[in-house]
């Protein structure tokens with residue numbers, strides 16, 4: 001049982017605001033889900049505004065309403081005698097009261113947060129597996145592909161859950177005896193305060209390149225948002241006094257900016273000779289990588305099935321976290337020797353065909369460049385790509401992605417990738433602006449585009465199907481259809497007689 005007066009005490013100075021105390025049964029930021037006895041937090045969002053639904057929430061039995069003080073400054077609803085609490089930032093208030101409601105679950109768990117433009121999902125999955133198997137402990141994970149408590153995975157909507165949902169996940173994790181939770185933190189999440197109220201122990205910076213400028217407007221504000229996560233380290237007091245560490249990719253041009261935000265200790269990683277944990281690639285082919293590592297914890301070599309230089313960065317970040325958390329070098333070497341596959345990331349589609357088909361999640365200029373460059377370095381045959389750009393997402397990246405593919409590919413198939421409310425042909429036109437290459441086909445039906453690319457491929461060629469990775473839906477303006485690049489490619493290859 002938890003009383004309203006206790007939950008909202010961090011938000012008010014005058015306890016008389018609460019004329020009628022009650023047991024709080026939950027919190028909600030969506031009037032459509034609210035139940036009797038719950039607190040309703042009004043959020044002004046990008047498309048809608050929770051303040052429009054106060055009456056709805058009261059009728060459904062909300063026991064308290066939290067509002068933006070600039071929009072609404074009543075202290076109680078006179079008709080129903082429901083406390084109405086004005087605050088300066090309702091998203092922040094939601095994060096704070098959610099952690100009180102769930103009794104500060106992050107306090108009892110080591111929380112590892114990963115942010116950066118690319119590599120977050122890959123790095124979180126690597127960290128989670130090194131920690132759970134390396135320390136033989138129960139772990140939790142929250143990220144783009146799935147959330148997980150112990151061995152149980154759950155699907156969800158956004159990469160980083162809303163603060164209330166994150167606190168609930170951490171609460172269940174704590175109840176289930178989880179020792180470590182690794183969370184992927186998007187820039188939207190930092191901006192929308194989804195991790196406020198979560199005590200962070202380790203924060204990792206992977207890299208920063210162009211993405212999400214529709215939301216952040218320019219690189220400086222995008223960079224500043226990412227930086228905020230690092231300033232949170234060590235801020236929340238807690239009972240377990242274990243170290244707080246920032247783990248930073250030294251080779252990224254933004255690393256020194258990120259380091260400046262950190263008040264606690266920093267451990268850097270990279271392939272250059274300045275980093276604390278230094279990797280040196282000994283061998284890298286389509287089937288995997290051998291990398292030697294020098295660190296505070298000694299020198300050693302790892303062998304893994306993950307290919308590509310960019311994955312060496314993800315591996316180094318994960319190895320650094322595992323070493324900090326006490327996983328032995330021997331254990332790390334043994335665990336990385338097992339085949340690793342990250343759903344929809346450089347995933348090979350093998351049906352016995354004599355060319356290579358890869359499904360990848362590259363959907364930014366930098367990730368597309370990295371994956372294409374790696375393929376070029378690893379394979380001799382011709383290279384084609386099937387890709388598009390998401391609607392209602394950063395428009396500036398489209399032309400740049402066009403330039404990237406025209407620099408690396410022999411054949412380009414431009415197609416749909418979740419056009420959402422935008423006109424697919426306009427998205428394709430934006431991409432084409434960056435292409436200086438006559439071998440371009442615009443085929444907006446993604447299945448047909450994949451079909452044409454697979455028919456184009458000859459012996460030892462590569463077809464990269466990029467942008468949707470693990471996704472299983474194609475989102476249009478008026479409908480959403482089932483669409484999984486991996487299944488579609490397998491079906492087509494089968495039809496082709498493989």
Ligand SMILES: CC(=O)N[C@H]1[C@@H](OP(=O)(O)OP(=O)(O)OC[C@H]2O[C@@H](n3ccc(=O)[nH]c3=O)[C@H](O)[C@@H]2O)O[C@H](CO)[C@@H](O)[C@@H]1O[C@H](C)C(=O)N[C@@H](C)C(=O)N[C@H](CCC(=O)O)C(=O)O
Pocket residue numbers: 029030031032042043044045046047048049050051053144157158159160161162186187188189
């Ligand atoms: C742009 C963005 O970040 N949107 C997120 C945001 O929604 P919003 O602020 O736009 O909400 P809104 O629809 O305007 O509604 C405002 C408020 O009114 C409430 N409402 C609305 C209608 C109603 O009848 N009653 C009611 O109470 C809503 O519940 C909400 O609280 O807050 C919502 C609740 O947490 C999120 O679900 C939603 O994510 C949408 C689905 C989304 O697509 N987000 C993407 C852009 C995103 O967050 N992506 C990042 C990372 C991407 C990456 O991996 O690179 C992520 O973390 O997933």
Ligand SMILES: Nc1ncnc2c1ncn2[C@@H]1O[C@H](COP(=O)(O)OP(=O)(O)OP(=O)(O)O)[C@@H](O)[C@H]1O
Pocket residue numbers: 116117118119120121122123144159184206207310311313314344345346360361362363366367368370371469
């Ligand atoms: N460290 C990295 N640097 C650059 N590109 C990377 C890196 N790791 C992976 N990539 C590329 O980026 C794609 C997405 O990788 P991943 O899903 O791990 O990143 P993410 O940061 O979680 O992306 P999102 O922001 O969509 O959640 C991969 O499919 C690969 O092409």
Ligand SMILES: N[C@H](CCC[C@H](N)C(=O)O)C(=O)O
Pocket residue numbers: 144159363389390391393417418467468471
């Ligand atoms: N999770 C990210 C990446 C989506 C990738 C691509 N498939 C798209 O729809 O743009 C987003 O929502 O921006």
Ligand SMILES: [Mg+2]
Pocket residue numbers: 120121143144145159184
């Ligand atoms: Mg991700």
